[in-house]
Amino acid sequence: MGGGFGVSTTSVLGGVVKRREDPALIRGTGLYVDDLQLPGMLHVAFVRSPYAHARVVSVDASDAEAMDGVRAVYTAADVAHLGDLVTQVAVGKLRPLLAGDKVNHLGEAVAMVVADSRYGARDAADAVDVEYDPLDPVIDLKEAASDAALVHEDMESNVLLAWEGGPWGDEEAIAATQQTIADAKGRDDTVSVSIEAVNQRLLPMPMEPRSVVADWNVGYGRFTVHSSTQIAHALAGGIAQTFGLSLTDVRCIAPEVGGGFGCKLNVYNDEILVCFASQQLGRPVKFTETRRDAAGSTIHGRGWVATATITGTADGQILGYELDGIADMGAYSQNFTVAIPFLGLFVGAGQYTFPTHWKVACVHTHTMTTDAYRGAGRPEAAYYLERAIDAFAREIGVDPAEVRRKNFIPADSFPGAATHIGFPMDTGDYETNLDALLETAGYEDLKAERDRLRAEGRLVGLGLATYVEVCGFGPSALVDLGFSWAAYKIPSGFSGSGLVRVQADGTASVIIGTGPTGQGHQTTWAQIVSNQLGIPVENIRVSHGDTAESPLGIGTFGSRSAAVDGSATYEAANKVRAKAADLAAHLLEASADDIVFADGGAHVAGSPDQQVSWSDIATLAYQPHRLPEGMEGGLEAHAVFSPGNATWPFGSHLALVEVDGDTGDVKLLRYIAMDDCGNVINPMIVDGQIHGGLAQGIGQAMFEDGDYEADGNLLKWSFVEYPLPTSADLPSFELHRTVTPTDINPLGVKGIGEAGTIGSAQTVVNAVVDALSPLGVTHVDMPLRPKRVWAAIQAAKTNGSVS
């Protein structure tokens, strides 16, 4: 199934172009922050709390300070004047740059050591003597929500807020929806099925841990900061805000970034603190996380417990969905923290029509902050919804595909369809997508095969799940709801920008406001510009991530780069094209309307033999004295794209599993995905994004567990304790797509960065529960490690619920 591009002038869009960044990345010649060696550079190590909750009685750094090569040891008092960590959604307790008289999670930074070498810094950090008076931590989410003990003694409640909808928190509408659902439950012909499930905490663990180098130039009074970040502009603004500087006094550079998944979508205390140290010491200062730092002190994702209830009739008509949950914010709010469940609320009712009452309370606990992790709120929402629908389908004995189909928002509701909270959706055709998946997978045959193997006593299961996501953020008007970078001195909405410059030799430079953490911007953006100008992809260089040269960009997250900044770049290319047409017309003594761009240059329609090259056109542009009266020199354009809405990709996934009943070992045999992200710019890159997304969703379903122990300890300091899936653990994914372009942007693209993660965890869990259903198992919490699956089998057997 392919995608047509109304805008296409060549076949560059929609075609496979090999990732142009890969030779450098694979050969190790790409520059990452930790590769940077500046003259006189000093190194940082942090002294971190070994307790989840404790009073800091004293910090004695005298031994450390006396060590060779140690330049300084800073504690809370040294940085108190800088205030708390600058935070966009400033709800709840904000993070102190260094802990003062109390520590509130394991790994919280208590002191910062600066030394000549990273080894010396670590040695000195070990020599700092901190006396703690341990206190009981609040870890369990229900306990936290009960306020039996307060996480922060100066707050009235651990509960920061609850996201609840009905249309935009309109209380009357919420009450009316609740009444409608209660009425449905009261009917004799309805069934209600509930599932209580944990959506466990996850550690993002990008391949490249975070790293930052700050360099204060005393003479100019300016910072140059290299950081492994998804949000270079926001970081520059956050530093400017903290130190009372202007935006032009801080230059942030995000060079190659080796994965982010949302965990680099924060301004971190260490980024501010290395700036402080550089300013104090007059030397460049570097901090590179160890894997241990990354596990305990970089944001985590997910961490919900909730009960999901579906009420409907025996024919599969769903009359109400309720979600009642608690989401773990950790001890401090950072960039988005409490806003993450809000993103879940948007898609709380998925792509369905039924009345929905969705409520998730956000609570503090004595753990590391949670924030955006691939999918951010939407995987949680989709997980509960799709698990509950599956349980309902099983209860009433109707095929899970049929139940979903019956309750979809129909294709003819578009345009004009809206989510359960009244937010308009762009385009969608859910039934076509689901049918395409079932047809492609051979669903009926798979079911027959499953039933045949099941009759032999084998535990084989099929799992289906569908999803809709909200991404491509936009709309720009989100700024009015508080979603902007105002805290980082950039009171901008969720717009995007791009700059296209044709050089005198006919090659093009594209400078964009967002940067990749592995998504392939250098390739995708070159395709967009090549498509509009006819300049071959290999003659287009895409640069990003340097706030001194890049136009303002909000960042790469929420599957938004291509949809928003890509669209801006498309429009900038069109402006260049319009001017180039005028220039070519002048050279060819024709009218601009008759100019056709082809074969790396331009000609007059009907006279392809009289071609001028891009170099001819650009040369003219850079010799303004040859230009006709009134025409400006130069050949470049900048455009800002202001999206009118978010985008709403969707899809359906199917998994086939077999469980070893003796060991609980789950084998994922097949994984088939039918995603719809609108138009596809580069199928190979899109598939790659789905691959990674699926691996992370399946990782949550089967392997990863970032939960703290009851005493606040986190036993996951390395990949020994925190197993990530590798390619060897996963089947070869079977990827397909339907194409329903969005009308929100000129490219018709919706974004694909998170779809795989949003769609997959529940697909796998549904399949495993299906496999175990003959034993009477109705739910198993993630991760579906063998020990847990086996325990579920044992429990079902001893409960005698074998049917």
Added chain:
Amino acid sequence: MYPRSFEYVSPGSLDEATSVLASTEGAKVLAGGMSLLPLMKLRLFSPDVLVDIGRIPGLSSIEDRGDHLAIGAMVSHAATASDSSIAEHAAALATAASWTGDVQVRNQGTTCGSIAHADIAADQPSAALALGATMVAASAGGVREIAASDFFVDTLTTALGPGEILTEVRIPKQGGASAYEKLGRRGGHTDYAVAGAAVWLDVSDGAVSSARVALTGVGAKPTLAEGVAEALIGTDGSDAAIAEASERALEGVTVLDDLFGTVEYKAHLAKVMTRRALQQAVAAAT
């Protein structure tokens, strides 16, 4: 992940290595580094001196010496896994090596290092135990042989003294057949063993004539499950006989829990793995 400072020496001969070890307090042998270096980076272990045995000639071969195979100290997991004589005479070890870590770990880490390290969830120590291997240890004071059954003392603790280098592991060419089964932490055979069982047995005249069974992942160290062997010897090796014998897998073992298995689960798995490994070995021996 920055280790404390340490010195590094790279002797060119075994004698030099043993004399450095004898004369330097806090010195530690470095082979493939796949277990030692992570511990050092986590600062859980900080030796003052690393004695790299990787440049000593003659430690990288697998030799067939007639009545036994000798696996040198620097033979990698990958080499052990792919050697045809090991496949023939010590299938349990070949399998255990092939399921150790990932490709990089198998190319870098050594069979002797895995045995000397004695992680409670490691694969190859249990195979060495079931195969009745002999460990050859060299020190400044000379060379001694240690039976596998005397070698594993406790968690991460073996009979090797601080000045000793495990120069080779000898596997007897004893006939019969061996097999290894495990459930890995990431399911299937991937990652360290949640529980694993290595078995060797011989069959004559339709009956199991001798057997050794060793478990990994469940207790504090790789352990011989003598009760299983005892119950199996003399039987016809049928599935029923195997199932019954496997029930005795945990005699004398104190099962420890970890992130990947409760006591109850590991106890159960040990029996399942024992049963499966025995079934394979019986099939191969007959």
